[in-house]
Amino acid sequence: MHRDPIRAALAALLVLTAAGTAQAYCRTTTCSADDPDLPCTLDANGCLSGGNPLYWSGACVSFSVQKSGSPLRDITAEAADKVISDGFSQWASADCGSGHPSIGLYDHGQVSCTKQEYNQKSGNANIFMFRDTRWPYGANTSGGAATSAETLALTTITYNIKTGEIYDADVEINSHDNDITISDKNVAADLQSIVTHEGGHFLGLSHSPNASATMYASYQYGDTSLRSLSQDDVDGICAIYPPGRDVGACNPTPRHGYSSTCAPPPKSGCRVGAPGAPTGPRDAEALWGVLFALGLLARRRRPA
């Protein structure tokens, strides 16, 4: 393990300049820049705030691993599962002073579903999955611009915008474009560092301005220091899930039940009223025109 000394020195300077700030960690909130009722603002700590902070409401939350693992990077699902479990155990075993965080992690094992999805009418799973064959948000295959092929891991969190309760979380790992490793030798993009960081997001934390934190927004290839938590990370997880939180017994079942398989694709139908991706920019622009015509944009609002 190592910490970048320059980063640490600058962090110390930052601490000096930020004297008096009681916390550094940031929590993810329901704020959305495109939602006029839940605008994002920057608080004194430099965190995006507005709306409600995100959290899992129960005593525990489950996670699953896609059963294929990453053949491309020679990482089995079993090996990935162990790494992910180790990452989560860092968070669950944090020392809050009066106990551990009141959130447990339950390993639901392997699933066949390969999609990031949240189903509002059928079962779900919180899946860690590798993308070996292509990154779905990546380059234009015709040779045009790439959008996000440089991404190593992408976490999508689905939540209730009124309460901040997290409904679902999926983590996609871009093993197609990145050398993901699990060994302690010849470390490249260290999976345990990545999933420990993503685990913080999974549980409701955002990036921390504290440069020594696992939740800090910078990482160097070969670095394994994010595998363990800093005090700032511990403070953050203990604030979200304080010991003694009255949440009853553990029920790891995801919202709407547990499902190891993906939901069937939605039936095709009306292009505007039902989900269905535009097939190209002209479709998107046409959709936009229809939405304007319907006056939907001006009334973009949460239902009561």
Add this chain to the structure above:
Amino acid sequence: MLAASLLALMLPRGAGASVARAVTLAQLVARSEQVVVGTPLEAHARWESPGGQRRIVTYTRVRVDAAIDGGGQSELLVRTLGGHVGDIGQVVSGEAVLSIGQPALIFVGRSADGVLAVTAMAQGHFPLRRDGHGTLRLRPSPRLANLVGAQHSAVQRLVGRSVPEAEQLIAVAHSHAP
């Protein structure tokens, strides 16, 4: 260099949730169809399936205030991942957040299905804020990813710059593009 690093450290960290390799300015320019200073005017979120993954996406209509590199349209329609639909919200790691009314320097390219997207997600989005002298300066996108190799990144080179300074750097990067 020290000042730039310190500046980066002092910048706000957002609610992003991803890890990404930092892209250089040359890569960002080469992979973008257009670079504009634009102001998001309106947005609409919906369920969609980009890349076969069913998720919430937000379409934002962006007024082009100045074309920095390429393009020429007066408005762009840009898709970002995440948003609010009904009572359901999705926050997507490392994605650009196009705040309504907030001008920004934006690098845009075509995603695989032909829709305009912010190149390299939040790494291609730089909100503009006035400094104490009234000069608009580039800031990092609020949900910027955890960057790998950030010291040579476009973010490192551009954050803190004025728009004319950024334009000059982009022009140099463009002239060296393959």
